[in-house]
Amino acid sequence: MPMRILQVTAEIFPLLKTGGLADVAGALPLALLAAGQDVRALLPGFPAIVAGVRDAQTVAEFDAPWGERVALRLGRIVTAGAPDLSAYWIDAPALYDRPGNPYEDASRSPYGDNHRRFALLGWVAARLAQGLDAGWQPEVVHAHDWHAALAPAYLAFTPGNGKPRAGSVFTIHNLAYQGLFAPWHLGELGLPPAAFGMNGLEYHGQLSFMKGGLVFADRLTTVSPTYAREIQTPEQGFGLDGLLRHRSGVLSGILNAVDDQVWNPATDALLPERYDLRRMDGKAHSKAALQEALGLAPAADAPLFVVVSRLTEQKGLHLVLHGLDALLSQGGQLALLGSGDAALESAFRARAAASPRAVSVTLGYSEELAHRLFGAGDVTLVPSRYEPCGLTQMYGLKYGSLPLVHRVGGLADTVADSSLENLADGSATGFSFDTFSEAGYERALRRAFALYGRPADWRAVRASAMRRPADWADAAAGYIEVYRQALSH
Numbered sequence: 001m002p003m004r005i006l007q008v009t010a011e012i013f014p015l016l017k018t019g020g021l022a023d024v025a026g027a028l029p030l031a032l033l034a035a036g037q038d039v040r041a042l043l044p045g046f047p048a049i050v051a052g053v054r055d056a057q058t059v060a061e062f063d064a065p066w067g068e069r070v071a072l073r074l075g076r077i078v079t080a081g082a083p084d085l086s087a088y089w090i091d092a093p094a095l096y097d098r099p100g101n102p103y104e105d106a107s108r109s110p111y112g113d114n115h116r117r118f119a120l121l122g123w124v125a126a127r128l129a130q131g132l133d134a135g136w137q138p139e140v141v142h143a144h145d146w147h148a149a150l151a152p153a154y155l156a157f158t159p160g161n162g163k164p165r166a167g168s169v170f171t172i173h174n175l176a177y178q179g180l181f182a183p184w185h186l187g188e189l190g191l192p193p194a195a196f197g198m199n200g201l202e203y204h205g206q207l208s209f210m211k212g213g214l215v216f217a218d219r220l221t222t223v224s225p226t227y228a229r230e231i232q233t234p235e236q237g238f239g240l241d242g243l244l245r246h247r248s249g250v251l252s253g254i255l256n257a258v259d260d261q262v263w264n265p266a267t268d269a270l271l272p273e274r275y276d277l278r279r280m281d282g283k284a285h286s287k288a289a290l291q292e293a294l295g296l297a298p299a300a301d302a303p304l305f306v307v308v309s310r311l312t313e314q315k316g317l318h319l320v321l322h323g324l325d326a327l328l329s330q331g332g333q334l335a336l337l338g339s340g341d342a343a344l345e346s347a348f349r350a351r352a353a354a355s356p357r358a359v360s361v362t363l364g365y366s367e368e369l370a371h372r373l374f375g376a377g378d379v380t381l382v383p384s385r386y387e388p389c390g391l392t393q394m395y396g397l398k399y400g401s402l403p404l405v406h407r408v409g410g411l412a413d414t415v416a417d418s419s420l421e422n423l424a425d426g427s428a429t430g431f432s433f434d435t436f437s438e439a440g441y442e443r444a445l446r447r448a449f450a451l452y453g454r455p456a457d458w459r460a461v462r463a464s465a466m467r468r469p470a471d472w473a474d475a476a477a478g479y480i481e482v483y484r485q486a487l488s489h
Contacts, residue, residue: 065190
């Protein structure tokens with residue numbers, strides 16, 4: 001029998017994307033539909049979501065816990081090559097109808113009412129689980145990241161009225177972002193005082209949405225097996241490792257996958273020329289076209305290193321900056337797309353200005369340019385300090401742009417280093433380093449140049465990378481098992 005599953009998320013591809021959460025939130029429901037499950041999504045009424053959900057009808061109108069009048073609409077998200085996804089959105093213009101970034105104002109400060117904006121997401125999820133929509137009631141509520149993390153807490157404090165309570169699943173996409181707020185906001189969120197405390201939402205005197213999900217959800221998941229182990233350690237637990245060790249019996253690491261409808265060089269309409277393992281000419285043409293478009297020297301034999309990333313310290317971009325002289329001195333080129341830390345932005349801009357024929361920097365985000373970078377690239381740089389899963393290295397693998405990664409989290413689970421033994425048994429798919437340091441990164445960089453100088457070996461590793469399975473069907477099967485466990489709570 002199919003389960004009725006509600007996916008609760010702040011963003012979803014293709015309507016609204018600030019990072020990998022949107023890619024997962026867009027792909028997982030479609031994979032669950034393909035597996036025969038009955039899935040709907042619940043989203044905040046951000047402008048891009050309101051504009052993208054088709055044929056929306058009003059399901060209910062009600063008051064938020066703090067008295068604000070809101071409405072719930074139901075429509076559908078249309079994705080080419082996939083069934084339509086039924087999606088609810090919360091119509092609360094005073095909370096959500098703001099231009100630009102969904103979480104921050106123009107000066108990059110979090111909105112002062114984010115506690116209300118995202119508590120409402122969890123609160124409406126719990127109301128749906130209680131029968132708010134007479135036509136559809138979820139059996140499992142799957143909340144993604146801190147924005148949706150209060151859904152399990154609201155469910156836990158909802159009177160049962162003799163009926164079975166919906167199962168709850170909470171997925172940690174990045175433990176570093178926890179949704180911390182002043183404790184006095186608890187009273188306005190419709191949760192009882194008992195929800196606060198060491199065994200509740202309290203975190204060093206603050207109100208932690210993330211902790212709400214970790215404490216109250218029936219089952220916990222995160223986005224790679226290695227990250228599931230790492231967050232149970234003081235180094236990567238962000239003060240929550242003790243709680244995660246305590247709940248390790250209900251914690252699973254399910255590796256993210258790649259949406260083949262979106263990320264596939266054989267069918268990608270955003271590439272100048274498509275390609276696959278049997279005919280790789282399109283990759284060479286994509287590289288030449290990108291070099292011309294970005295003003296890089298038209299050198300087919302210059303290894304092209306690409307970065308598609310938020311520019312933050314966590315992503316290890318200072319290692320890329322420090323290693324840039326070594327990269328250029330060995331004949332490499334760098335093309336970067338991203339935005340974030342102002343100091344990193346200006347440092348990369350300065351390097352592009354100093355070497356415009358070898359370094360290209362595009363600040364911001366462009367889905368088309370991201371696809372073209374993976375299509376053209378020889379190496380995808382992902383030297384993150386920590387990485388729950390990482391999707392860019394998976395896109396690199398798929399497009400034959402070999403990932404160079406720090407061996408942590410999902411990067412460790414997806415990239416096999418081009419060591420002699422891995423080259424010998426055909427398992428190598430990229431380059432990795434163990435010690436997060438300039439020296440560790442530069443040794444991996446030297447290995448990349450050494451392999452590039454051996455074209456036959458390079459082609460063999462690239463073929464292994466492009467053949468690596470990264471299908472959402474496997475991940476969906478893992479989630480379905482977790483949902484069954486949550487239902488038997």
